[in-house]
Amino acid sequence: MSLTSLPDECFTGVLFFLDNKSLYKCLFVNRYYCKLSIPLIWRDPFILPTPRQFSLINTLISCLNDDEISSLIPCAINFNNRTPLFKYGKFIRKIDHDYCVRHIISWLNSSSRRSYGRVPTDVSRYQDCRIRKLVNVIYHMIMREGSNIQEFVVIVNWNNFIDLPNFSTFSSFKPGIMNLKSLDIEAYLDLINDSTIYKNTIEFLSKVSRLCNSIINCELCFSRLDNALTNTFLDIIKLQPLERILIDTENYSVNFRPLERILNDNENHSEMENIEKILYALEFRSKTLNELSFRNMDFQIIGLSFLSKLEKLERLEFLECRGFVSKNYDTLSKKGFHLKELKLWHEEEFFYNTRVFNGFGSTLKIMEEIINSLCNESLYKLSLNIIAPETIKAVKESCPNLSFLHIKIFSEQDLDSMITLICEISSLKFLKIEIDHEYYASQLVKTLGDYLNFVEYLFLDFHIDLLSFEYFTKNCRANLKKWIIYIEGEEDLRKDYLKYVNNYQKVHNSLKILGINKGYMCEFDWTNDELEIINSLKDQRFKFM
Known part of the structure; x- marks a missing residue:
């Protein structure tokens, strides 16, 4: 059967599996390939613009109708009006507003350069009416042409x-944003002096939850929460069938401050209460929420009892978080969770004082409690x-079916006993290890x-000296199928590693894939002797990454 008969x-x-470079080549095969490639190329056009990337705005402007063109005349916007080959706006499925604005500015800079031989500064350009x-006209055209926006x-x-x-641009045309699946909101209001400059955005966020009914992915990133923003988040959580949520408090004004200062600061304490409102609103998603991630959160005065309401939760992540308090996990221990994936990545600066690792302190015991509360056979x-013999023992007892383990080690303290305990986990098939210092x-x-026996996929994300590498290959009893190693420099020794x-x-005759992490800005130019070894491995159906 030929492709065109499909x-x-x-x-x-x-x-769909081709990259944009390959899709552009498909445009020149024949009319059929062109017709099917264009919608894929235009699915996500608002990527980060390069300094000379002007064709996107030129093409979008060519799609404007007479009314939209007329609205540009008072602004003295000059452009060449030409007939487009397609209604490109209707193919757009993702809009990144910031990148859209940047493309427009690049296009205006190009116009200024052609007209006047000079380009205004970026700041003055942003103030250009x-x-x-x-x-406004580009959004209007995209909605008018019948785009079915999936991501915003x-x-x-x-x-x-x-x-x-204005929100009427989004609500006046169908489907428009009615079938929106993913919404990514980043609001750093403490960086803005005048709230009126984002009033349409607040209106959009307050109404999108009522116009749409199928948002399943939402990322909420903020540095300060006022009541208006909090209410928009609450409506989205309560009214949309969310399956995945990320909450990121990056640059948050009370983040990682002593508890006493938070409680004594009325304004910041009020903002923490708004965060709690958002977290406890997650109960409305008890039947739909599958994945929940927190980033840069301080849990000093925030309990985690809301987690016990999330019946469908399978993946939970704490990324660069801190402030975990033991009393917050009493209610969790009685709840039967069914997590399949858990990431507990504590904020690392907490463990350092003048570049010296001070140990985990009371946090170690709290991590044990979290593991015992949240982990089971699922x-x-x-x-x-946060790796110590105590946490590894808790993992062994609570996670009998664990097959994937990713750890970062901060100290050589108890290193042998920790690695030995990890190697005893018979269900473990994938092991990734990072370290903080290469001296151990x-x-x-x-x-x-x-001691390694059961692991089949091993990723060591640090440089290994040749003698240790030789020792490992001679003594390891595990039948590795995929092995990723880190080689930085060592050009004279690469042949020996291979x-x-x-x-x-x-x-062992077990390896199928060898990945070599070359390090930052490193490129390998294999010698003939090295290629001979590589080709010998490839003859055994061996793949290099």
Whole structure:
């Protein structure tokens, strides 16, 4: 069967896996390829613009109707009006508002350069009234042409923010945003002096939850919560069938401050109460929420009892969080969770004082309590950066079916006993290890060589010296299928690293994939001797990454 005899839906599914560079080549194959490639190319056009990337706005302007063109005339916006080959606006499925504005500014800079031989500064350009007019007409055209927007990203982060169009632009055309699936909101209001510059954005957020009924993914990132923003978040959580939520308090004004200062500061305490409102509103998503992530959160005065209401929760992440308090987990221990994935990545600066690791203190005991409360036989994937014999023992007892473990080690203290305990987990198939200092890397690798048995996929995200590497390959009993190693520099020794991999393969005959992390700004130019070893491995159906 030829490709053109496939249904369009099937052929589009094939083209979907191509990158944009390959899709552009498809435009020149024939009319059929062109017709199916254009919607995929235009699905997400608002990527980060390059300095000379002007064609996007030129093409969008060519799609404007007479009324939209007429609205630009008072602003003295000059452009070449040409007939478009397609209604490009209707193919757009994702809008990143910030990138849209940047594309418009790049286009205006290009126009100024052609007309006047000079370009205004970025700040003065953002104050150009033509930007808002172009934003309004481009959004209007996209909605008018019948676009079915699936993803929307808006970032409010400085005094030169260009607001969204009036909400009527979104509500007057169908489908427009009615079938929105993903909403990414970043609002750093403490960086803005005048709240009127984002009033349309607040209106959009307050009404989108009533116009739409199918948002399943939402990212809420903020540095300060006022009541208006809090209410928009609450409506989205309560009214949409969310399956995934990320809550990020990056740059939050009370984040990581002593508890006494938070409680004595009325304004900041009020904002913490708004965060609690959002967290406890998650109960409305008890039947739908599958994935929940927190980033940069301080849980000093925030309990986690709301987690016990989330019946469908399978993936839970704490990324760079801190302030966990033991009393907050009493109610969790009585709840039968069914998590499949858990990431407990504590905020790392908490453990340092003048670059010296001070130990985990009381946090270690709290992490044990969290593991015992949240983990059971359903968990198969776990990421931890608070690693000690106590936490590994808790993992072994609470997670009998654990198959994936990602850890970061901060000290050589108890290193041998920790690695030995990890190697005893018979269900463990994937192991990724990061370290904070390479001075104990040799000890770690040799201990792995002595005790690793069950792991099939090993990722060591640090440089390994050649002697330790040789020791590991000679002594490791595990039959690795996929192995990712980190080689930085060591050009004169690369052949020896490959030779030891080859020797390991001769003994085990298990490796299918070898990944080599080359380090930042490193490129390998393999020698003939190295290529000979590589080709020998490839002859064994061995793949390099």
